[in-house]
Amino acid sequence: MIPLIWAIAGVVLVVAEVLTGGFVLLMLGAAALGTAAVSAAGVPLGPDLAVFAVLSALLVLVARPAVRRRVLAHDAVNTGATALLGTRGEVVEAVAAGSGTVRLRGSLWSARSLHDDDLPTGTAVVVVEISGATAVVTPTEA
Numbered sequence: 001m002i003p004l005i006w007a008i009a010g011v012v013l014v015v016a017e018v019l020t021g022g023f024v025l026l027m028l029g030a031a032a033l034g035t036a037a038v039s040a041a042g043v044p045l046g047p048d049l050a051v052f053a054v055l056s057a058l059l060v061l062v063a064r065p066a067v068r069r070r071v072l073a074h075d076a077v078n079t080g081a082t083a084l085l086g087t088r089g090e091v092v093e094a095v096a097a098g099s100g101t102v103r104l105r106g107s108l109w110s111a112r113s114l115h116d117d118d119l120p121t122g123t124a125v126v127v128v129e130i131s132g133a134t135a136v137v138t139p140t141e142a
Contacts (some may be wrong), residue, residue, distance in 0.1 A: 002101045003037075003039040003040040004036075006035045007033060007036040010030070010032030010035075011033075013032055014026055014033075016029075017049050021087060023067055026062045026067075030055070030059055031039060031052055031059055032052065034055045035055065064112070081133075082130060084105070084135065085130065087104050087105060088124060088126050089105075089125050089126070089127065089137070090103050090122065091111070091120065091122060091123040091137075092121060094119065094121050095112060097112050098113075099111070099134075100113075102125055110134045110135070112131075112137075113136075113137060113138065114129070114136050115138065119137070123139055125137035125138060
């Protein structure tokens with residue numbers, strides 16, 4: 001009966017973790033499930049409590065920081081329009097008077113020059129900023 005209680009407590013703690021997101025309840029739930037396995041092997045209640053305490057301490061102090069780092073780590077990956085920053089392209093409609101068209105990765109984008117320079121058709125450019133749906137470009141170094 002005691003292993004079943006440990007198992008139920010473990011599952012309840014793991015499910016409760018979904019609501020909190022701090023990984024403490026997950027570690028305590030894992031410790032309770034580990035204790036259920038030990039208890040199922042016939043260990044009496046006193047040592048069960050010691051096993052739970054040791055497993056809880058180890059998981060919270062050692063495993064939790066590693067899990068948090070892994071889950072909360074985010075790669076600085078540009079997505080959407082910001083993925084175009086640094087992309088090289090070509091002017092397909094002269095960029096003059098603040099507007100024109102460039103080809104970036106096979107798509108046509110409205111564009112304006114970073115320094116209000118006139119950029120003739122065929123000029124190689126690089127994207128330095130995305131302003132709404134307009135690519136701000138500058139000529140590439142030849």
